[in-house]
Amino acid sequence: MRTSQFPLSTVKEIPADAEIASHKLMIRAGLIRKLAAGVYTWLPLGLRVLRKVEHIVRAEMNKAGGLEVLMPALQPAELWQETGRWEKYGPELARLKDRHDREFCLGPTHEEIITDLARHELKSYKQLPITYYQIQSKFRDEIRPRFGVMRSREFIMKDAYSFHLDQESLQATYDVMYQAYTNIFNRFGLKFRAVIADSGSIGGAVSHEFHVLAESGEDAIAFSTTSDYAANVEKAEALTPEGTRAEPTQSKTLVDTPNQHSIEDVSGFFKVDATQCLKTLIVRGENDSLVALLLRGDHELNPIKAEKIDGVLSPLQFASDEEILGACNCKPGSIGPIGLSIKIVADRGVTLMSDFICGANQDGKHYQGVNWQRDLELPDHIADLRMVVEGDPSPDGKGQITIARGIEVGHIFQLGTKYSEAMNAAIVNEAGKNQIMIMGCYGIGISRVVAAAIEQGHDERGIIWPNELAPFQVAICPMNMHKSDRLIDTVDNIYKDLTDAGIEVLLDDRKVRAGFMFSDMELIGIPHRIVIGDRGLDSGTVEYQGRMDKESQNVEFGNLVSFIKDKLA
Amino acid sequence: MRTSQFPLSTVKEIPADAEIASHKLMIRAGLIRKLAAGVYTWLPLGLRVLRKVEHIVRAEMNKAGGLEVLMPALQPAELWQETGRWEKYGPELARLKDRHDREFCLGPTHEEIITDLARHELKSYKQLPITYYQIQSKFRDEIRPRFGVMRSREFIMKDAYSFHLDQESLQATYDVMYQAYTNIFNRFGLKFRAVIADSGSIGGAVSHEFHVLAESGEDAIAFSTTSDYAANVEKAEALTPEGTRAEPTQSKTLVDTPNQHSIEDVSGFFKVDATQCLKTLIVRGENDSLVALLLRGDHELNPIKAEKIDGVLSPLQFASDEEILGACNCKPGSIGPIGLSIKIVADRGVTLMSDFICGANQDGKHYQGVNWQRDLELPDHIADLRMVVEGDPSPDGKGQITIARGIEVGHIFQLGTKYSEAMNAAIVNEAGKNQIMIMGCYGIGISRVVAAAIEQGHDERGIIWPNELAPFQVAICPMNMHKSDRLIDTVDNIYKDLTDAGIEVLLDDRKVRAGFMFSDMELIGIPHRIVIGDRGLDSGTVEYQGRMDKESQNVEFGNLVSFIKDKLA
Numbered sequence A, B: 001m002r003t004s005q006f007p008l009s010t011v012k013e014i015p016a017d018a019e020i021a022s023h024k025l026m027i028r029a030g031l032i033r034k035l036a037a038g039v040y041t042w043l044p045l046g047l048r049v050l051r052k053v054e055h056i057v058r059a060e061m062n063k064a065g066g067l068e069v070l071m072p073a074l075q076p077a078e079l080w081q082e083t084g085r086w087e088k089y090g091p092e093l094a095r096l097k098d099r100h101d102r103e104f105c106l107g108p109t110h111e112e113i114i115t116d117l118a119r120h121e122l123k124s125y126k127q128l129p130i131t132y133y134q135i136q137s138k139f140r141d142e143i144r145p146r147f148g149v150m151r152s153r154e155f156i157m158k159d160a161y162s163f164h165l166d167q168e169s170l171q172a173t174y175d176v177m178y179q180a181y182t183n184i185f186n187r188f189g190l191k192f193r194a195v196i197a198d199s200g201s202i203g204g205a206v207s208h209e210f211h212v213l214a215e216s217g218e219d220a221i222a223f224s225t226t227s228d229y230a231a232n233v234e235k236a237e238a239l240t241p242e243g244t245r246a247e248p249t250q251s252k253t254l255v256d257t258p259n260q261h262s263i264e265d266v267s268g269f270f271k272v273d274a275t276q277c278l279k280t281l282i283v284r285g286e287n288d289s290l291v292a293l294l295l296r297g298d299h300e301l302n303p304i305k306a307e308k309i310d311g312v313l314s315p316l317q318f319a320s321d322e323e324i325l326g327a328c329n330c331k332p333g334s335i336g337p338i339g340l341s342i343k344i345v346a347d348r349g350v351t352l353m354s355d356f357i358c359g360a361n362q363d364g365k366h367y368q369g370v371n372w373q374r375d376l377e378l379p380d381h382i383a384d385l386r387m388v389v390e391g392d393p394s395p396d397g398k399g400q401i402t403i404a405r406g407i408e409v410g411h412i413f414q415l416g417t418k419y420s421e422a423m424n425a426a427i428v429n430e431a432g433k434n435q436i437m438i439m440g441c442y443g444i445g446i447s448r449v450v451a452a453a454i455e456q457g458h459d460e461r462g463i464i465w466p467n468e469l470a471p472f473q474v475a476i477c478p479m480n481m482h483k484s485d486r487l488i489d490t491v492d493n494i495y496k497d498l499t500d501a502g503i504e505v506l507l508d509d510r511k512v513r514a515g516f517m518f519s520d521m522e523l524i525g526i527p528h529r530i531v532i533g534d535r536g537l538d539s540g541t542v543e544y545q546g547r548m549d550k551e552s553q554n555v556e557f558g559n560l561v562s563f564i565k566d567k568l569a
Helices: A021-028 A043-064 A077-084 A112-121 A167-188 A263-270 A321-328 A348-352 A420-424 A446-458 A487-500 A515-525 A534-539 A556-569 B021-028 B044-063 B076-083 B111-121 B167-188 B263-272 B319-329 B350-352 B418-422 B447-456 B487-498 B514-525 B532-540 B555-567
Strands: A032-036 A039-042 A074-076 A094-097 A102-104 A130-139 A155-162 A192-196 A205-213 A219-224 A231-233 A253-256 A280-285 A290-296 A341-349 A356-358 A365-369 A381-383 A401-417 A426-428 A434-436 A437-447 A474-479 A505-507 A528-532 A539-546 A551-554 B032-036 B041-043 B072-077 B093-096 B102-108 B132-137 B154-163 B192-196 B207-213 B219-223 B228-231 B251-254 B276-285 B291-294 B342-346 B357-360 B363-369 B379-383 B401-416 B424-427 B434-438 B440-445 B474-476 B506-507 B528-532 B541-546 B553-556
Touching: A021 A446, A032 B072, A043 A155, A043 A167, A043 A348, A043 A446, A074 A077, A074 B032, A074 B276, A077 A102, A077 A112, A077 A420, A077 B350, A094 A253, A094 B093, A094 B319, A112 A130, A112 A155, A112 A420, A112 A437, A130 A205, A155 A167, A155 A381, A167 A192, A167 A263, A167 A401, A167 A437, A192 A219, A192 A401, A205 A219, A205 A446, A205 B506, A219 B532, A231 B342, A253 B357, A263 A356, A263 A365, A280 A321, A290 A321, A290 A348, A290 B424, A348 A381, A365 B357, A401 A420, A401 A446, A401 A539, A420 A437, A420 B228, A437 A446, A474 A487, A487 A534, A487 A556, A487 B401, A515 A528, A528 A534, A528 A556, A528 B154, A534 A539, A534 B167, A534 B553, A539 A556, A551 A556, A556 B357, B021 B032, B021 B041, B044 B154, B044 B167, B044 B447, B072 B076, B076 B102, B076 B111, B076 B418, B102 B541, B111 B132, B111 B418, B111 B440, B154 B167, B154 B447, B167 B207, B167 B401, B167 B440, B192 B401, B207 B447, B228 B401, B263 B319, B263 B357, B263 B363, B276 B357, B291 B319, B291 B350, B319 B447, B350 B379, B401 B418, B401 B514, B440 B447, B474 B514, B487 B506, B487 B528, B487 B532, B514 B528, B528 B555, B541 B555, B553 B555
Parallel strands: A192 A231, A290 A341, A341 A381, A474 A505, A474 A528, B192 B228, B291 B342, B342 B379, B474 B506, B474 B528
Antiparallel strands: A032 A039, A074 A102, A094 A102, A130 A155, A155 A437, A192 A205, A205 A401, A219 A231, A219 A401, A253 A365, A280 A290, A356 A365, A401 A437, A426 A434, A528 A539, A539 A551, B032 B041, B072 B102, B093 B102, B132 B154, B154 B440, B192 B207, B207 B401, B219 B228, B219 B401, B251 B363, B276 B291, B357 B363, B401 B440, B424 B434, B528 B541, B541 B553
């Protein structure tokens, strides 16, 4: 393509509502334009990237045995009423009535539709397992659409659904999908992690999220420095610390600590590290009880872990000051385990503490030099209560935990029978009996991948595309081409040679100065740039520079195609 | 593909609401499934066809210089209010409110959206001409969705929009699009006609419809037997008849014709051909006047032509019996031009009539043996008033008119400034002045093409796809493969050879009897079928039969690939 036939739409202005790099760059590079809040038009350059994402996803889904279908965006309310989601789904569900006053929604997802299809099309166990997928526009009326196509109201998803006779078959397809997703993200050329995840509101048990790693990512992911282990930080287990508790060296002393409430206050007051302080948190338990949770001072409570403790209310609720006063005879800043009469659960990290400081259950007083089994018993209930931190041992026993931020762009679930049961999607099994099918579902945010790739790959000059997603792989920037017939011919030949070799080339044939060309090509993120001017004609060379290279290098005309092919390999 | 990996969804039942062949066959062959009235899911087999249509359209649009974009389905009301269409568009426009009560519609078309894009992106005449296109889901809340995907509420369109500085540039792009459409329909392998059309409610002047010819088509098309001329029947001109009027042979006689009102009555009464009778119709004109329209008895009035006559009301309104009685002194069945005091407009075909019969403006009486210029003057106003019929000379002077039925699947318009004016889409012209852009628009009903192809190509056994649109080009039907290892190997080799040659093959590896396989493959319309059994192994041949062939023929293994390639060429 030549810019004369494929005009660029780069702009200087950054829209006021653009908060993150990908949103700003997608506007500036001319990939998208906003039509309404959270509703975007894809311009030609952006659509090229979007289609590449689609293409890779489709190829790998087909390879994994998926059958592509295309379901409507318009979904009748009746099906959503069968599963109860018509009532449960909030205002995110865009609803409308047709001219006959029948209710529809614009699909944010297609579980009901595919389950309806499956209960009509699938009759015998011989038809199972089967995986349908589609690449299609979805709608979600976000309360606050933001971040461009990252959280928009109309967006493109690949969604897939599998149907099975038994859990074993579901697991097998789940594994195939896990591998297909791994292939897809590898082909994108993005740094990513498959992360053990909570399945959230969609239901089901086993689930993995696929995150593109980027500093701006909304989610924190804990992963091992040496193994494949990765989990959403909330899900990552903090192992029981190794080693033994140090022997006591101090005696227990009651100390006046006026106005010292937080761990920061107390560690500052005593001039010790937060690791020497014990944090006592009071949460609500069943039957109007309270429960004390003990953590090492530098550790943060993980509410998802805490609410899974027997007897603790879920979702987690902290006790009020009055409740604490009633149970501990003091205000929150002075609580401690010594003499406490409510149930106590200690985090694993607490068990190795010695000579520690804790609240004395008297306002404005703390104990110093406290030691387990001398001054108080270790609680009966020891559990994993805390958020993991960098440097923790990896839960799989291999390496240490590192924490990175990620953008969720894929999610695979074992749905179970949630939808098939509600909609009576059954087949006849080998024994001739009706049996409800088991389902899996597998999504990728196609439009979101584009934004996530930019979050991962950009600098102050613009986008840095991986080869596989770049709208064009190579930019040719001729210097003053319009003044030199000799140059025009050479440029045309180079363009033709590269194009004939299957390389996607954008030839900048605008009458603009070199700096302008370069900054546009850097902004739109073309990975490989070739500059050629009259001087190059004499030496028979072009100047090549990769988007991330500090220096350019000369490449002879005759070697150019194989040189670029090597760069793309 | 093998049917074990790509299961067929053929069914015997014909849905009760399926009125036309394509709808029945798309359900029976497992191409689509109904989700709600006018809302369909595309199954894998149907989607393969849909994607082929898309692929051909995209390739030719790119070749014609179109820039692909992707606009949202969600369209804000504000833009439609700018053009006044928010109020004008009826209940076909699916409207909804978002959670903040802002009004949106689901786009049935994208003139407002693209014009909004253009007024922001296009600033200088140097950026023109430019053509954007997209392939995208559209919504129209039809009062009575029917005919499957032929008239559905959610469907896929290719819509393109071009922007120009002047009419000359619009005409040039229009010509390019006309040619691109011709290429597209040729590549589909369908019989079609580009038809001069009324542009209807979208506005603008010059417009062509592209019709796929099929007996079940909703539109009648008049086209020349020898030239490219084709027009919607309403648009086709009936030329002034050649030759001269015969000399009178009868004298004018007043005849009692009790209860003879219609042309059929009168011609039967007089035992003459309807061509010998003059038809007089009274329509309303401006300022409460009436106008008499004269036609030859066998000719049918074309209301579109009549309402363009000076002084005639548009849309056409026939006079009431009372109005006729007041102006002609008789009831409708006895009107004639002799002595009539209202304005008379005669169709061109009337001028060559002689010795004709017409009403006498007295109830129950007609004149016989009437002749122009002897018994009455030829009217001052002679015009083209009638529908053309088969055998009429073609308006372009080449050949005769034939009438065929067609399904409109494409439409190209010269829109002019209807939208750009309303939305102030202007660029700076060469003189440095703001100038409103001129627009063209160009649509193809992608999903409709699939149905139209079936309307054109089917028989009592099923669909007959052209090679280019077939979901698979070749079906391999092995006979009792599962009982013969030798056969399995040979079938695998044939499958591999054909697939490696880039041919799309569906290998039926189901354990079903031959008749079942054949009827499925005929139902889903695979153009080329290869049957191979144990006997063929001995002779080294397969049985080939084209979908339309009466007989099969033997083809040697070694020649099969080139044989099939010839068939596909």
